[in-house]
Amino acid sequence: MTDTATSSISIRAAVEERLAQRYRAESRFRGYGIGAVLLSFLILVFLLGSITLQGLSAFSVYELDLDVELEASLVDPVGDRSETSLRQGSYSRVLQNAMREQFPEVRDRRDLRALFQLYTPLNAPRLMQAVIDEPALIDQTHRFRMPISDEMDLYLKGLLVEERVIAASGGLSLAGDGAVIDLRSDTPIFHTLLEDLRTLLNAEADALDARARGLEVQEEVGLAGDAGNADRARQLRQRALLLREQADAADGRLALDGSMPSLIVEAGGGAIKLTELTVDGLAARGEPLLAPQGEQFYDWSLRVIDTPADRRRVSDNQLVWTRALVARGLVKQRFNGYLFTNADSREPELAGVKGAFFGSILTMLVTMLLSVPIGVAAAIYLEEFARKTVFTDLIEVNINNLAAVPSIVFGLLGLAVFINIFGMPRSAPLLGGVVLSLMTLPTMIIATRAALKAVPPSIRQAALGVGASRTQTVFHHVLPLAAPGILTGSIIGLARALGETAPLLMIGMVAFIADAPSLDLSGLTEPATVMPVQIYLWYDGAERAWEARTAAAIMILLVMMIGFNALAIYLRRRFERRW
């Protein structure tokens, strides 16, 4: 008796001793789980957050409302208001005239060219279409709305150049006319800038001297190199010397050039670009980019554009003109509807996802109509009707393997078989849908089989017992119970197909398509592209404005995917039966 008592006590002690350890292991495991969930959540937040931050600016666009004179002589050359005549009109001229009207003082050829770069010439066909749609506009003044050029859009959003505005206290007086204006400020507002600019020049000179020194050392040491090292060193030294002279401003005036930040005085509705600063910090000289009204001002400011003119593609007068248009209320920031209503374009400001969106929808439609019935039917046959033979085992193994094949292989298949042998139209949603449905089929079959397997055999037995045939059992009883699982599987497969790019690249859906395919049967054979491919093409674009648009297109694609998954959850809830 005492033996059992002691042994039970020692068992109890052993269990309790281990207990603390087991609980510790359990809470550690829970900690790992929570940590994993948190980490994934953080990664997701980071991903979505960075995409959203980058893409947000693309959802707004600065638009210019220009009153254009639709003179019949320009717009309707033949004179009969027919569409053929209207199509021969010179709409870019109309736009240019309207711009000239805004800035009549701009005469120089080069300046005019710069002025007309504030909007893209692709707007001329848009104007033409407006006139064709409403011929009553001929010989009228029409308020035409167009997006400003992508660079000016970036500038106004503060994404193009580094700039700051110094509000001036004290007065400003101007003297002179025409091309040269002398400015006098009550306060030494230019003083800090002077010092900054001198430091900048000296720093550049130091850099040049350092490079020259490097070349001279090479020459001294006798390193095998070009014979011209000594000459190049001399040139660099000379340039450095010139820069130091400039910084010294021995004659009391510091000259400003394109390698230095631009200084623009804004007063009286005008803008004067400074070409010289006097050393006392009170006076300057400049050329008027936009004529100011008046000669004495108490309310004026100095705009400093830190990115030198030499290092940017937009010139000072372009920036000044754009600001003037904003001040006149002609340029406003609005929601970027072009992103949704336009198809792809060479110009970022007019580019939209409509083409890719419709292309995706058409492709998905074909994929769905092919892969869901074929996949479900194949799974039903394999699971419910086929007898287990070596042949069916082989098929099952192959299906599982096909589900893991890299998607680009299906693209090769599409290229080799569907385009070359069957002659299907390249780059069409029909072909894309067929290729993607081949890719989705294995997943569909596997998901459907799993859903069918999950239906308990008692249901089948009950149905057979009542005298239902095999087919009736499957379609009246098994399939409705397996429906939620089949739905989920098909939508997951389709959502994956929505995001596939590689196979579609191979069959040619990577071309630049400027029109959206029509949402009907004919659209199936028109050349199109899909959302992921569009994102890739925009990512590849040279202009900086494509960056934000790429992120915006990614956001739109993500919303589509979330929509798909939400649909899956909703349908699943609706069709789920309690059993």
Next chain:
Amino acid sequence: MNEQQDIKIKVRKVNVFYDDVPALIDVSIDIPDRSVTAFIGPSGCGKSTFLRCLNRMNDTIEGARVEGSLTIDGEEVNDPALDPVVLRARVGMVFQKPNPFPKSIYDNVAYGPRIHGLAQSAEQLDVIVEESLRKAGLWDEVSDRLQQPGTSLSGGQQQRLVIARAIAVNPEVILMDEPCSALDPIATARIEELIDELRENYTIIIVTHSMQQAARVSQKTAFFHLGELVEFGPTESIFTNPQDQRTQDYVMGRFG
């Protein structure tokens, strides 16, 4: 009362193999019409296998092979020309665990008549459903909620629903595979009452683990052991005066 009953089912030398492993060996038996026949025996003795031969449910099992002759009213069950669908409309089955369809109560009962085309109109179908539910003793409890799912009923009610479903196609034979093993004693009593009422119109074969149930419910009893039919006779004599030693041992409770 000694009624000379007609023989409904004649079985001669039936052998059943699962992948060449024998499950039933040379079984021969005559099942009388309009009475309850009980199959008893220890687990794995082949009673359920034999039951499934009668409505060809063994066809759905991979590797099952049935040899021998089974006739119902003279018609050979295993005739390849006989469609199992037709057979199963004549021979209904009730399973161990109640398995109503996940449809409404009405649709559960109406499914059989629908697919076999037994009703010409919606009203006729309603009549069939009501009659079947009445015969199964369930009508009073569910007449006001026929559209509710069959799975919302209690275990005993579900089993009666399943019986109603089997009756709805107007079978001649009803096979019951341990129908009360998942039910509580009160529900069991009700089902046994029901079986007693049903035997006036149907041939019933019930497989049961409970000898007391067999004694209560059946007129004739067959004892199976290791795939063989050991003894078959009137229920009373099987229990009070078994001929075979194995029967005696089982009935006395020495094994099983």
